Amino acid sequence: MTLPHKLLILSEQAQEYARLLAEASLPGLSLVAVTGPEQALRRGAECDLVFGEPSLIREVLTGLPNLQWVQATWAGVEPLLDPSLRCDYVLTNARGIFGGLMSEYVFGYLLAHERAILARAAAQQAGCWDRTEPGSLRGKLLGLLGVGSIGCYLAGTGRHFGMRVRGYTLSSESCPDVEQYFHEADLPAFAEGLDYLVNSLPGTPATRHIVDATLLAALPARAVFVNVGRGSSVDEAALEAALRSGKLAGAVLDVFEQEPLPPGHPFWSTPNLVITAHVAAPTFPADMAGVFVENYHRLLAGEPLKYRVDFERGY
Amino acid sequence: MTLPHKLLILSEQAQEYARLLAEASLPGLSLVAVTGPEQALRRGAECDLVFGEPSLIREVLTGLPNLQWVQATWAGVEPLLDPSLRCDYVLTNARGIFGGLMSEYVFGYLLAHERAILARAAAQQAGCWDRTEPGSLRGKLLGLLGVGSIGCYLAGTGRHFGMRVRGYTLSSESCPDVEQYFHEADLPAFAEGLDYLVNSLPGTPATRHIVDATLLAALPARAVFVNVGRGSSVDEAALEAALRSGKLAGAVLDVFEQEPLPPGHPFWSTPNLVITAHVAAPTFPADMAGVFVENYHRLLAGEPLKYRVDFERGY
Numbered sequence: 001m002t003l004p005h006k007l008l009i010l011s012e013q014a015q016e017y018a019r020l021l022a023e024a025s026l027p028g029l030s031l032v033a034v035t036g037p038e039q040a041l042r043r044g045a046e047c048d049l050v051f052g053e054p055s056l057i058r059e060v061l062t063g064l065p066n067l068q069w070v071q072a073t074w075a076g077v078e079p080l081l082d083p084s085l086r087c088d089y090v091l092t093n094a095r096g097i098f099g100g101l102m103s104e105y106v107f108g109y110l111l112a113h114e115r116a117i118l119a120r121a122a123a124q125q126a127g128c129w130d131r132t133e134p135g136s137l138r139g140k141l142l143g144l145l146g147v148g149s150i151g152c153y154l155a156g157t158g159r160h161f162g163m164r165v166r167g168y169t170l171s172s173e174s175c176p177d178v179e180q181y182f183h184e185a186d187l188p189a190f191a192e193g194l195d196y197l198v199n200s201l202p203g204t205p206a207t208r209h210i211v212d213a214t215l216l217a218a219l220p221a222r223a224v225f226v227n228v229g230r231g232s233s234v235d236e237a238a239l240e241a242a243l244r245s246g247k248l249a250g251a252v253l254d255v256f257e258q259e260p261l262p263p264g265h266p267f268w269s270t271p272n273l274v275i276t277a278h279v280a281a282p283t284f285p286a287d288m289a290g291v292f293v294e295n296y297h298r299l300l301a302g303e304p305l306k307y308r309v310d311f312e313r314g315y
Numbered sequence: 316m317t318l319p320h321k322l323l324i325l326s327e328q329a330q331e332y333a334r335l336l337a338e339a340s341l342p343g344l345s346l347v348a349v350t351g352p353e354q355a356l357r358r359g360a361e362c363d364l365v366f367g368e369p370s371l372i373r374e375v376l377t378g379l380p381n382l383q384w385v386q387a388t389w390a391g392v393e394p395l396l397d398p399s400l401r402c403d404y405v406l407t408n409a410r411g412i413f414g415g416l417m418s419e420y421v422f423g424y425l426l427a428h429e430r431a432i433l434a435r436a437a438a439q440q441a442g443c444w445d446r447t448e449p450g451s452l453r454g455k456l457l458g459l460l461g462v463g464s465i466g467c468y469l470a471g472t473g474r475h476f477g478m479r480v481r482g483y484t485l486s487s488e489s490c491p492d493v494e495q496y497f498h499e500a501d502l503p504a505f506a507e508g509l510d511y512l513v514n515s516l517p518g519t520p521a522t523r524h525i526v527d528a529t530l531l532a533a534l535p536a537r538a539v540f541v542n543v544g545r546g547s548s549v550d551e552a553a554l555e556a557a558l559r560s561g562k563l564a565g566a567v568l569d570v571f572e573q574e575p576l577p578p579g580h581p582f583w584s585t586p587n588l589v590i591t592a593h594v595a596a597p598t599f600p601a602d603m604a605g606v607f608v609e610n611y612h613r614l615l616a617g618e619p620l621k622y623r624v625d626f627e628r629g630y
Contacts, residue, residue: 100453100477108426115423118436120591127583129575129592138415160475162415260444268442276435277444284451 003028003300008044010034010052010060011073013285017051020289026296051292054079061086069299071292073283075150076230077309078203087311094283094291095307099153101281102228106198107157109252109274110137113224138162143194145210146201146229147175148315150281154198166190170206191218196226203230204314213238216248224250228280231256236267243270254280318343318615323359325349325367325375326388328600332366335604341611366607369394376401384620386610388603390465390596391545392624393518402626409598409606410622414468416596417543421513422472424567424589425452428539453477458509460525461516461544462490463630465596469513481505485521506533511541518545519629528553531563539565543595546571551582558585569595 007029009017018033032044037059048066050057057070058079069090077093112118114135123130142158144151147167155165155177167178168190182190191197197219201207212235225248227234236257242248250272259278267273295305309315322344324332333348347359352374363381365372372385373394384405392408427433429450438445457473459466462482470480470492482493483505497505512534516522527550540563542549551572557563565587574593582588610620624630
């Protein structure tokens with residue numbers, strides 16, 4: 001692709017991104033920064049590059065005749081993968097910036113579980129000197145459903161706390177902190193003996209309801225399930241049943257089949273379930289701008305862009 | 316010291332320690348395992364070695380004419396440091412086994428603070444989809460009051476989560492994860508700009524009330540103080556005042572001047588204060604038995620014992 005380039009920033013944080021990219025003084029690049037699809041189509045129709053939220057970009061795909069490259073500000077790009085949509089451009093997603101944040105979320109809740117932080121807070125409220133012995137992550141078995149950049153970061157934190165770490169992946173075995181890999185039909189063997197199961201798989205047809213009654217039944221009753229991937233990976237009715245019957249000790253969910261989680265959804269009253277509102281890993285604009293800047297320099301240099309999404313595979 | 320040795324195990328977990336040491340088949344060692352001082356004096360008076368809790372051992376010191384070495388099962392050995400007590404024996408404490416556990420406690424509460432785990436749990440109870448953006452440890456400044464084996468472990472975990480780490484110590488500067496050291500009169504400079512202050516200093520006359528109104532006033536109002544060292548290091552009235560006035564964002568205390576924390580103590584009603592019941596780092600018998608076994612082999616080999624306590628210095 002040749003200079004000059006015209007970039008449409010289509011994001012709730014468009015002004016912040018425009019400021020950060022202006023600071024980066026990117027050669028040959030002019031910017032149109034808008035927060036909504038209507039403005040985008042009015043002011044940005046000539047743009048060849050787009051940077052922003054997949055849910056917004058989806059609305060303007062047909063109105064961008066010159067489109068060459070979309071850099072998404074999310075890790076999950078499902079809104080752009082609908083087979084009815086065009087796929088004649090390079091799509092790159094946000095990667096490499098969420099591992100640390102996801103790790104803070106996951107290990108915040110793992111440690112809160114081992115240390116009974118909520119129960120101790122209740123004891124304190126009651127004026128009670130609670131000598132209950134704490135648990136420890138050390139020696140516990142962590143199972144990672146998905147070992148991409150996020151899963152691999154989680155593996156590193158698990159090892160830091162002395163955990164044993166297993167991974168279930170499609171094919172990759174490149175994370176040095178995963179001690180044992182499982183693939184395909186190995187799912188029940190992967191689940192056996194886990195203390196914690198953490199899902200960070202992308203939402204694709206292949207991962208739909210991978211956490212189902214069969215997988216949940218293969219977990220020990222002491223296990224806790226954490227979902228920081230996508231809600232579509234979980235059979236929510238099966239998870240609710242496992243928690244209500246005590247066959248699973250707990251679950252921590254940041255993502256759901258429908259978000260916001262609707263009022264009246266059974267999860268609101270399911271025991272031993274932590275619900276958070278898709279806040280595990282917010283996109284910090286400075287990090288995300290850095291991803292765009294690096295990829296823009298690659299574009300100029302004629303190098304392959306990083307974090308390219310395969311439209312067929314879905315990640 | 317020559318063979319054979321006779322070991323008095325004086326501990327609430329005496330049977331477990333006796334089992335673990337018997338498994339270790341230590342040459343030339345016979346065991347007397349008791350849980351209380353009276354039994355100890357009746358059955359263990361001839362022992363030359365003692366292994367157990369400092370608070371119990373203190374009660375039998377005068378009844379052990381052959382005493383050569385005490386291996387304490389605690390890191391803090393204050394009960395044995397009273398100047399009125401004998402100090403004609405080698406005293407070693409528990410070290411090297413608490414870093415990981417302390418780190419789980421400290422970072423459990425640091426992450427609970429950044430991620431507002433308690434507030435989000437309350438929102439969930441209210442059926443509220445709480446989109447409050449979480450904080451992150453990354454880039455935050457951690458100040459370690461004391462950089463012994465526990466402080467250095469905390470530094471490593473802080474660096475894992477992308478924190479900047481400072482240490483205040485008497486003299487040592489050997490922890491690779493501490494970026495900047497402060498000593499003696501540098502305490503206000505050490506405190507400046509900290510997001511988290513974590514005390515792991517031993518309880519000695521020199522560390523008494525080191526966390527006082529002056530140090531607390533030097534912290535930013537956003538700072539959170541964590542105490543996993545000793546209660547005697549904190550001026551509790553000054554800490555209460557700082558929390559009540561909002562000059563300090565929060566505190567997490569596992570240790571207190573008086574334990575259990577008495578009913579009616581002002582801390583029970585102080586805002587933004589987490590109270591836990593001296594449970595940050597329980598002594599796991601298998602770990603502690605390992606410390607004894609290693610030191611016993613050193614004793615037999617005529618090597619200096621590890622973790623020797625200086626009665627004057629107090630650690």
